[in-house]
Amino acid sequence: MQFTPEVAASAGTALLTAGTAAYLYRRRQRSLPILSLVAFNVAVAVWTGGNALQAAATVLSAKLFWVNVQYVGISVLPVSIVAFGLSLSGNEDQLSRRRVALLAAPLVAVTLLSWTNGYHGLVRSSVGLVTVGGTVMLEREFGAAFWAAWLYSAALNVVGTALVIRAVAYADQVVERRVLTLLLAPLVPWTAQFLYLAGMLPVEPEVFFGVTGVAFAYAVLTWQSVDPTPARDAVFELLDEGVVVVSGDGHVVDLNGAARDLLGLGEASVVGEPVEAALAAHPDLLDAVRTGEPREDLVVEADGIGRRLDVQFTSFDNLVGPPDRITVLVDLTDVREQERTLERQNERLESFASIVSHDLRNPLSVAVGHTELARETCDSEHLAAVERAHKRMEVLIEDILTMAREGDAVDEVEPVPLAATAELAWQAVATDGAGLRVDADAVISTDRSRLQQLFENLFRNSVEHGSTGNRRGSGDRVVHDSPDAQVGTANAEAAGTRSGTSSGEEASAEAEREHLTVSVGPTADGFYVADDGEGIPEADRERVFEPGYSTGGGGTGLGLSIVAELAEAHGWTVDATESAEGGARFEFSAVGHVED
Structure with missing residues (x-):
């Protein structure tokens, strides 16, 4: 040795x-x-x-x-x-x-x-x-x-x-x-x-x-996680989405429990097997995995249950051989069923609104006609109350139809001038002698019809809730503050006719009252509508957009809710604040590009 x-x-x-x-x-x-x-x-x-x-x-x-x-x-x-x-x-x-x-x-x-x-x-x-x-x-x-x-x-x-x-x-x-x-x-x-x-x-x-x-x-x-990475393994198994990892040479490297459930694999030993064998029962999915093309609503059947999957792919470099590919399977079955249920509910809602509108308008027309005939033979003060009730019913019917039909997202927009649209909306509303002031010309991308409807509801809200008994307009008028300002004169006679008094009497009464002014103008990322009326208490500013909420006895409680839905359909946000004059101000933001 x-x-x-x-x-x-x-x-x-x-x-x-x-x-x-x-x-x-x-x-x-x-x-x-x-x-x-x-x-x-x-x-x-x-x-x-x-x-x-x-x-x-x-x-x-x-x-x-x-x-x-x-x-x-x-x-x-x-x-x-x-x-x-x-x-x-x-x-x-x-x-x-x-x-x-x-x-x-x-x-x-x-x-x-x-x-x-x-x-x-x-x-x-x-x-x-x-x-x-x-x-x-x-x-x-x-x-x-x-x-x-x-x-x-x-x-x-x-x-x-x-x-x-x-x-x-x-x-x-x-x-x-x-x-x-x-x-x-x-x-x-x-x-x-x-x-x-x-x-x-x-x-x-x-x-x-x-x-x-x-x-x-x-x-x-x-290294506590060498067994290997138990925390990551736990997260992998807890994912609701199915995940299948396929190696670059076409073998199943790993998959989680959600993938096994979605594909009906149970406890079958598929790891290490060719992906063709593992997905043999799902040829459409196998084709997607081979091509690497994402699929939506791909139908697979497992355990007698058909499911719709959103199939997405990503890959990561594998230091041994070609990159591995991760297949993510998102079960859309319940989502699609909810969408179909919602569509059916919307269809029923619209059908209900149309039926209500039709069934109410017919007897309402009869009632309006008989009221007009009654005025020819009797000038009772009770008929004025009946007419107001009829007008309220007309507004309520229109609001119900709007709530049922105008909730869909806006798909097509075009450049629309704020001033011209506001004027058209103003002419369509019974302004009760209030005035409109358009502070500046601006063009925004929007749906023209829905923007006009939004203005109509805001203007109606200002007129009905912004003025008190002693705050009424001196005439319907439109004022432009732009360089090409034009002033429209009031149609006092028409206003007087709507209220059941002569034009001379109405003009004389209005001369003694302070008028309400509604303003429209652009902001940095949108536009505003404001008035110089009573305003909205700070505690109520979040609630005013809720359906059915109203601060006055004459409103339907749907006007501002419709405004909020129209804004949401455009992808805008709307906030209720206080105007410079102490009245109500509604600011619309995230409107997109605003051209002065």
Whole structure:
């Protein structure tokens, strides 16, 4: 026996890795990463321990015996690093006993060839002893089987290393030193082996695998999420959307429980299978996965239930081979059913509104006609109250129809001038002598008809609620403050006719009253409608847009609710505030481009 630095280094490595393996094995948690590291460290201990005894021996037969023992560790080591990489990257289900046996078969064969090398020389073509500096050393030339096994072991190491790097690349929570540990640990021994075979390193390379074994153990024991990333796995399983990960070569890498439920896969083992086999029951989805084209309302049937799916794709780089593709399956079945239900409800609502309108307008027309006939023979003060009731019913009918029909989003818009539209709306409203002031000309993109309807409801609200008993207009008038200002004169006679008095009497009465003015103008990102009436109490400004809410006894409570719906249909926002004169001000924002 002889004692050399090589003996000491190999023996120390064997003791270190054997101790590491024993420590890992005694832990309560014997997960696949732990067990693969136990196998890895045992393999290193056998390899380096055999090398220590080989280097300590001084006769050829003893050296060859311990060399053959080393091949036991050499055979186990590459398979264990692949197992560690797969478990670390979340692909444990690919490590069946059959696959492990197939991976190990070539290395087991070279181990047997090493023990029987004297009969064929495939592993070592020649062996002998040389004495260098008083140390007896084994001199050998390697045969074809050795180099084939070396290349195969190197390939397994590359795969295992790539899997480790891939796992680290997705593990954002790993601190820097652990990242470096996992990245460098598998590279150190194989770099050393390359240098040794090239004659650039005098130390046997197997001792460097001790660095790998201990480094991996450190990473596993200090990296809580190495089993692998349990938090991410939990989130993955809790997703409502189905997720299927397909590798670049067309195999299912992973899928969550939601995907299994949507596709009716149950507990079938589809991970690792070709995507054609996994999705054979869903040809339309398979076609989408092959082409990578998103689909909406793609119908799949599972367990006798048809479902509509929104299918989306994304991909991420895989350090081993082509990019993996993620297929996201969103179940639209309930959404589509809700949409159909809502459509049916809207249809019924519109039908109801039309029926109500028709059934109410007919008797209302009869009542209006009889009231006019009654005025020809009787000038009772009660008839004025009847006429007011008829007008209220007309407004109520129009509001009901508007609420039923005008809630859809605006699809087509055009440039519409605020001033001209406001004037048209003003002419369509019984303004009761109030005045309109358009502060400036502006053009906005909108639906012309709905904008006019919005103005009509706001103007009606201002006239009905903005003026008190002693605040009425001195005539219907429109005032422009633009450079091309034009002033429209009032139609006092018409106003007087609507109220049941002569034009002369109305003009005389209005001259003694303060008039109400409604203003329209642009803002930085929209427009406003304001008046100088009583205003809206601050506590009520959020509630005024609720259906049925009214501060006066004469309103339907639907006018401002219609305004809010029309604004929402355009994608605008509306806020009720106080005007500069203390009245009500309605500001519309997010209107888009406003041209002065």
